[in-house]
Amino acid sequence: MGRRACKIxxxxxxxxxxxxxxxxxxxxxxxEQALTEVHKGMHIPVVASGRTDAGVHAYGQVIHFDTxxxxxxxxxxxxxNPKLPADIQVEEVKTVPDTFHARYDTVAKEYRYMVMCGxxxxxxxxxxxxxIRERLDVPAMQTAARHLLGTHDFSxxxxxNTNISHKVRTITHACVQPQGDELVFIARGDGFLYNMVRIxxxxxxxxxVGKRHADDLKQIIVAEDREQAGxxxxxxGLYLWQVDYEESLFTFDRxxxx
Amino acid sequence: MGRRACKIxxxxxxxxxxxxxxxxxxxxxxxEQALTEVHKGMHIPVVASGRTDAGVHAYGQVIHFDTxxxxxxxxxxxxxNPKLPADIQVEEVKTVPDTFHARYDTVAKEYRYMVMCGxxxxxxxxxxxxxIRERLDVPAMQTAARHLLGTHDFSxxxxxNTNISHKVRTITHACVQPQGDELVFIARGDGFLYNMVRIxxxxxxxxxVGKRHADDLKQIIVAEDREQAGxxxxxxGLYLWQVDYEESLFTFDRxxxx
Numbered sequence: 001m002g003r004r005a006c007k008i009x010x011x012x013x014x015x016x017x018x019x020x021x022x023x024x025x026x027x028x029x030x031x032e033q034a035l036t037e038v039h040k041g042m043h044i045p046v047v048a049s050g051r052t053d054a055g056v057h058a059y060g061q062v063i064h065f066d067t068x069x070x071x072x073x074x075x076x077x078x079x080x081n082p083k084l085p086a087d088i089q090v091e092e093v094k095t096v097p098d099t100f101h102a103r104y105d106t107v108a109k110e111y112r113y114m115v116m117c118g119x120x121x122x123x124x125x126x127x128x129x130x131x132i133r134e135r136l137d138v139p140a141m142q143t144a145a146r147h148l149l150g151t152h153d154f155s156x157x158x159x160x161n162t163n164i165s166h167k168v169r170t171i172t173h174a175c176v177q178p179q180g181d182e183l184v185f186i187a188r189g190d191g192f193l194y195n196m197v198r199i200x201x202x203x204x205x206x207x208x209v210g211k212r213h214a215d216d217l218k219q220i221i222v223a224e225d226r227e228q229a230g231x232x233x234x235x236x237g238l239y240l241w242q243v244d245y246e247e248s249l250f251t252f253d254r255x256x257x258x
Numbered sequence: 259m260g261r262r263a264c265k266i267x268x269x270x271x272x273x274x275x276x277x278x279x280x281x282x283x284x285x286x287x288x289x290e291q292a293l294t295e296v297h298k299g300m301h302i303p304v305v306a307s308g309r310t311d312a313g314v315h316a317y318g319q320v321i322h323f324d325t326x327x328x329x330x331x332x333x334x335x336x337x338x339n340p341k342l343p344a345d346i347q348v349e350e351v352k353t354v355p356d357t358f359h360a361r362y363d364t365v366a367k368e369y370r371y372m373v374m375c376g377x378x379x380x381x382x383x384x385x386x387x388x389x390i391r392e393r394l395d396v397p398a399m400q401t402a403a404r405h406l407l408g409t410h411d412f413s414x415x416x417x418x419n420t421n422i423s424h425k426v427r428t429i430t431h432a433c434v435q436p437q438g439d440e441l442v443f444i445a446r447g448d449g450f451l452y453n454m455v456r457i458x459x460x461x462x463x464x465x466x467v468g469k470r471h472a473d474d475l476k477q478i479i480v481a482e483d484r485e486q487a488g489x490x491x492x493x494x495g496l497y498l499w500q501v502d503y504e505e506s507l508f509t510f511d512r513x514x515x516x
Contacts, residue, residue: 009381057382077378089381120335123267123347124315124386 001066004076005096007250008061011087013127013236017054018061027052027061027088034083035065042068047102049109049243053195055235057128060091060110060242062249064102092250100245108172108244111197113185113237115205122181129182130237136208138183141176144207145185147217148174148200155224157200158193159232167193167224176204186241195232203230259324262334263354265508266319269345271385271494275312276319285310285319285346292341293323300326305360307367307501311453313493315386318349318368318500320507322360350508358503366430366502369455371443371495373463380439387440388495394466396441399434402465403443405475406432406458413482415458416451417490425451425482434462444499453490461488 008031016024020032028046035044046063071079076093084090114129116122121131151170158167173188185201203220206212212230220228266289274282278290286304293302304321329337334351342348372387374380379389409428416425431446443459461478464470470488478486 011381081378086384087381089378091378120339120347120349123269123345126344128382 001068001098002070003064003066003096003098003100004073005062005064005094005100005102005249006076006090007092008063009059009089009091010057010061011127012052012054012056012058014087015054017056018048018051027058030085030088031063034080035067037083038079039067039069049102049106050240052238052240053235055127056238056240057236058240059112060250061240062102062106062243062245064096064100066098094249096249102243105245106191106243107246108188108190109192109240110173110186110188110242110244111192112187112239112241113197113201113233114179114239115183115185115201115237116181117183118181125182127236130234132205132208134209136183136205137210138176138178138208140210140214141183141185141204141208143214144204144212144217145174145176147215147221148187152221153224154193154196154221156220156226156229157196157203158226159195159199160226162194164193169193169196174200197238198233198235199226199229199231201233201237205233206230259326259356260328261322261324261354261356261358262331263320263322263352263358263360263507264334265349265351266321267317267347267349268315268319269385270310270312270314270316272343272345273312275314276306276309285316288343288346289321292338293325295341296337297325297327307360307364308498310496310498311493313385314496314498315494316498317370318508319498320360320364320501320503322354322358324356352507354507360501363503364449364501365504366446366448367450367498368431368444368446368500368502369450370445370497370499371455371459371491372437372497373441373443373459373495374439375441376439383440385494388492390463390466392467394441394463395468396434396436396466398468398472399441399443399462399466401472402462402470402475403432403434405473405479406445410479411482412451412454412479414478414484414487415454415461416484417453417457418484420452422451427451427454432458455496456491456493457484457487457489459491459495463491464488 018027020026020028031046044065046065049062073093077090080090116129116131148171153168155167169191171189176185276285278284278286289304302323304323307320331351335348338348374387374389406429411426413425427449429447
């Protein structure tokens with residue numbers, strides 16, 4: 001048996017999220033089914049860098065699995081993709097040491113959140129970016145985003161029903177950028193709490209429409225209280241964009257950003 | 259009764275095309291149903307600038323209809339859009355003279371065709387651009403596209419089963435441009451024959467992969483024979499981008515191009 005790491009992209013629209021759930025379409029179930037077919041019925045479990053919620057997308061999710069097959073790395077996408085639905089794709093496969101772990105070995109993650117502004121949405125992006133009708137104050141949102149940088153207890157930006165105790169994370173990049181007709185929020189850090197990016201974006205949008213001041217972010221962080229932050233932004237604007245490990249595993253081609 | 263012209267966008271993926279067909283989901287049926295609801299059950303027929311086939315999209319389809327309602331132009335999108343599926347949208351409405359006709363009064367149309375290149379498609383664009391794995395010779399495609407300019411009999415680029423006799427059209431713009439990770443083919447002219455843009459794109463792609471020479475386009479046009487041109491490219495890369503009338507009806511915001 002040898003271990004393989006895979007970079008995966010998926011559109012989350014038609015899935016109940018990454019993780020297997022009985023009676024539901026999930027990304028993990030689709031991946032394991034494709035692997036089972038390639039392995040002639042042998043069940044191949046996969047381990048991901050982390051879960052994504054229903055409707056959330058990924059450009060660069062990373063999974064690992066063990067296989068008895070001696071297929072060269074570059075052949076794996078051609079073996080798996082025809083067995084996957086059109087909204088899930090294996091982008092790249094890399095042979096890794098048996099000690100590699102897609103979840104425990106992550107050193108950084110990048111999420112992006114896409115917002116389209118204007119009177120009406122671009123219907124072609126309706127599942128892939130969130131539409132905000134109000135005019136947004138982008139410089140204010142940029143100022144607010146900078147307050148997230150550094151090492152903080154992010155309890156204010158964590159879904160209240162989470163029962164993890166250590167909520168300190170380090171954010172190395174946080175910015176809001178125009179991208180064509182849209183705005184993209186980019187966040188990189190050593191880890192993210194449950195719903196953290198969506199609550200941050202919900203709060204930044206409240207800054208953008210003038211409901212809060214950019215510098216309110218400072219007090220919100222210090223409060224360590226979910227009630228102080230804004231609403232959780234919708235799932236369908238969010239992308240797990242990239243997962244980093246000690247060694248650079250994949251040929252990343254989408255690294256423009258802040 | 260007063261006449262209104264509407265600029266409509268739609269993603270054609272989930273429709274059997276623009277025109278009403280029994281037992282099928284069509285753009286026209288969805289528009290007429292939304293109008294009927296707004297008119298409390300009164301059937302309001304719509305007339306479009308032209309049909310689009312199953313899977314073909316529109317950014318700027320134009321329709322007209324007659325209404326007894328005195329709604330101001332800017333209110334119409336808010337009245338109709340909540341009654342339309344999320345993949346059809348009224349972008350703009352303009353009161354027009356009763357003599358205006360969305361089909362007969364067109365003076366020009368613009369179509370665009372989106373192609374994504376590379377080893378694998380961008381799954382987020384899978385219904386909105388056609389994926390070509392081979393490397394494309396873009397300068398050769400650009401040269402080929404220039405041969406289309408001017409007034410020609412386009413019989414070679416018309417579906418063979420069409421029974422119209424006059425196949426002379428004037429093409430004022432024809433170009434191939436990189437656009438991010440994609441290539442876009444832009445064609446403007448006084449009119450287009452059935453499948454004309456898709457057959458042109460199929461032929462340009464054969465030039466792009468080296469199966470034909472750019473200058474072959476000259477002979478293909480002169481031949482006036484559908485057999486001489488390339489395959490009809492798939493529907494889902496094609497967009498009816500803009501329809502022009504004598505007077506500028508709408509605030510067009512997507513006019514970058516060749």
